[in-house]
Amino acid sequence: MRLAFILSEIGSGLRRNVSMVVSVILVTFVSLTFVGAAGMLQMQINQMKGYWYDKVQVAVFLCSDGSTAASCAGGPVTPEQQDSLNTLLESPAVGQYINDFAFESREEAYDHFKNQFSNSPIVDSVTPDQLPASFRINMKDPEKYQIISETFSSQAGVETVIDQRQLLERLFSVMNGASLVAVSIAGVMIVCAILLIATTIRLSAFSRRRETGIMRLVGASKTVIQLPFILEGVIAAVIGAALASATLWAVARFFLGDFMAQQYPDTAFISAGQTLILAPALLLLGACLAGISSLLTLRRYLRV
Amino acid sequence: MIRFENVTKVYDQTARPALDAVNLEIDRGEFAFLVGASGSGKSTFLRLVLKEDRASSGAVYVAGQNVAKISSWRVPRLRRGIGVVFQDFRLLPQKNVFANVAFAMQVIGRSRSVIRDTVPEVLKTVGLEGKEHRMPHELSGGEQQRVAIARAVVNRPGILLADEPTGNLDPTTSMGIMGILDKINQNGTTVVMATHDDDIVNEMRKRVVELKNGVVIRDEAKALYTSMIPVVGQSRRLKDASGRETPDEAPGESGAQR
Structure with missing residues (x-):
């Protein structure tokens, strides 16, 4: 019963705030894509090291x-x-x-x-x-x-x-540089995402202050009052992370797998399957980002 | 059921306290009116009982527990034992009557079948049977307040706090609401009602606790609203206004009538 109630609260919260939720999804999507791109570059470097260092x-x-x-x-x-x-x-x-x-x-x-x-x-x-x-x-x-x-x-x-190793090292240092750039962009975007999630949660809490006020009065627990808000942020962020994972997979599958592999047949590119290792990490990262930022926001704006 | 021991509440260090060394005990099953001008400390009293605020000094006991000793995660349990009704009803406009009352049960995790059984029963107690599917804006003020009362008592709290529940209602409707509160009180619930409504207090003849500037200046059983001479023939609004305009009147006036 309580679960069904929390779910319906989440649903109504998401519906009321569609535009903000969409922006949270997009920002987490972009930021986590950059995180994932950095991860992919590192995987590619390792792959090439393993492949070339023997040779x-x-x-x-x-x-x-x-x-x-x-x-x-x-x-x-x-x-x-x-x-x-x-x-x-x-x-x-x-x-x-x-x-x-x-x-x-x-x-x-x-x-x-x-x-x-x-x-x-x-x-x-x-x-x-x-x-x-x-x-x-x-x-x-x-x-x-x-x-x-x-x-x-x-x-x-x-x-x-x-x-020959020195030639490779030069290539790797370029790739490391690129992944560093990706991580820096990701860092800025993640700050964006955290602030946006905080704002969204705040708006959501404000638009439902009547409900939460009544919930407080009739003795709803902190969990029942706050969980819908936290999960709203987490769901939006997880959707963003899923989109990011799908994008990385598509890049590995179609860009690296089809196009690049044809251009550079003797280079070992990472496979599309390997990028799926990144997906759980991205999902977890997205969920944590949203969870932590909404917890901190609620502590200030939704006293129980 | 509710005991205040030397309770002082200071919001602003420079101003006078909202409650000043209040000692008061309200027993289980009692019906008490809390009267006094705006700013006399009635709302602060109710907030302290709910642990919405903390007393600056002294101890507040609710159902035998010192509320200052209740940890924040157990405050919901305290509030489940207290129903609250307000002047402005505070219903959820998108939910119908049934859903508004059911909401109070849903959020504390009652099962669907219990809700289905309990809500109509409570709506019957407040005289709203057959109106389960009306929306709040389709109801009169008195009916909305009945919904609010139903929501406050649906979880069977031991205490019902009412903060000027008849403040927005006409005299006839107000008496109807009082009848419901009286019935709830007869069923064993302690009722504390803050009000300006002298007609009601005079009609009910219950215990009256009068506050002035944060101090209890009168505590009488089966009492009248106040020492003030009832203004016959004037509209309720004028009387209310005059009540608000006279907070500076000498305390001796009420004291003399005691």
């Missing part, structure tokens, strides 16, 4: 015909130089830092290139002799890159030593 290598590029670096003044790498590099890699001094290494000839490099850029017209304008041969080294500890770099840069026939 990233330190590449020791060898001098080729077109090399302009000072270390390549002696022309393209000779087989002797290549042998000595091979020996150096196998030596215990260097070997203790690396898992394994492989030689990538110009033809292999060309094949990889063709695979990687199969969608792009650039493939047609590249020939094997434009690409340098290289040693690909898998590090035991990627942090020890500096040692390899120092050892090999000075060797004859080496054009340059590149740590």
Whole structure:
């Protein structure tokens, strides 16, 4: 009985305040979408880290015909130089830092290139002799890159030593920056949402002061008087959070899953299913926001 | 049932207290009028009984409990034992008669079947049978006040507080309302009624407690409204107005008649 009564009170409260309720829904929707976007970016970074960190290598590029670096003044790498590099890699001094290494000839490099850029017209304008041969080294500890770099840069026939991880780190720092921006926008929007929920609850309490006055007099408990107001805010916020979750899912499904995956076939994007992990967190966050802000408001405007 | 021990209520430190060291006891089943000019402390008295306000000093006992010792989450329980009626009825305009009375039961969690049984019974007590589905604006003032009384007593409180319940009603209708309050009192409910209405007080011959500037200046059983000479032939409104205009009259006047 009491539950049915509280539900009917909530219904009438929502109906009386439709425009405010809609604005609460929209503000929580937008703010939680930004929160979720930040979450998605972090998930994407983790995904890419997991995917790439196993694969990233330190590449020791060898001098080729077109090399302009000072270390390549002696022309393209000779087989002797290549042998000595091979020996150096196998030596215990260097070997203790690396898992394994492989030689990538110009033809292999060309094949990889063709695979990687199969969608792009650039493939047609590249020939094997434009690409340098290289040693690909898998590090035991990627942090020890500096040692390899120092050892090999000075060797004859080496054009340059590149740590692919550093390229990734740069990408990740851009993505981290983007998620930070999303979180800041979300922060501002959440403040908006809290204030708006507080105002809505206040209006709602004011428009029903007759009812609440009578409820007080006949001895309704604090719960029965306040719960409808709190739940009104919570319901609006939860609807907003549900919309935000649906939006994130749609972004992952259609933008990342269909469009981006086609554009960048060798990048691992998060799946639509993974974004659903965010949904309960967003719903909980929305409910807490509304609950706390309406509790604080009611303490001031609806004394029992 | 209600006991005030040396109760003082100060709203504003600089002004005189609204109630000044009031000692008063109203027994179970009693019917008491609280009379006095506006600002004499009648409403403050009722607010203290309901624990809407806290006494500045002294103790208020309601049904044996010191209300100052009731924690805030148990205040609703206190109020369930007290029905309240106001001058302005305070009905919910969107609800019909039945729903207005049922509201008081719904909010304290009574079951639907109990409500269905109790509400018509109470409406019959106040003489509103057959009008369950009327809206408040379709009722006369007296009928609206009957609805309000039904709502106040539907949960069977031990105490009924009435704050000028006949203030907006004509004399005949007022007597009807008094008949209902008397009936409720006969059924064992303690009734405390604050009023300006001398005709009613004189007619009922119940206990009269007169307040002036926050002090009890008269407490008599089976008493008349006041020492004031009834103004025969003048309209009630004029009498009310004269009552309000004379708060500065010497307390000796009432004292002399005592």
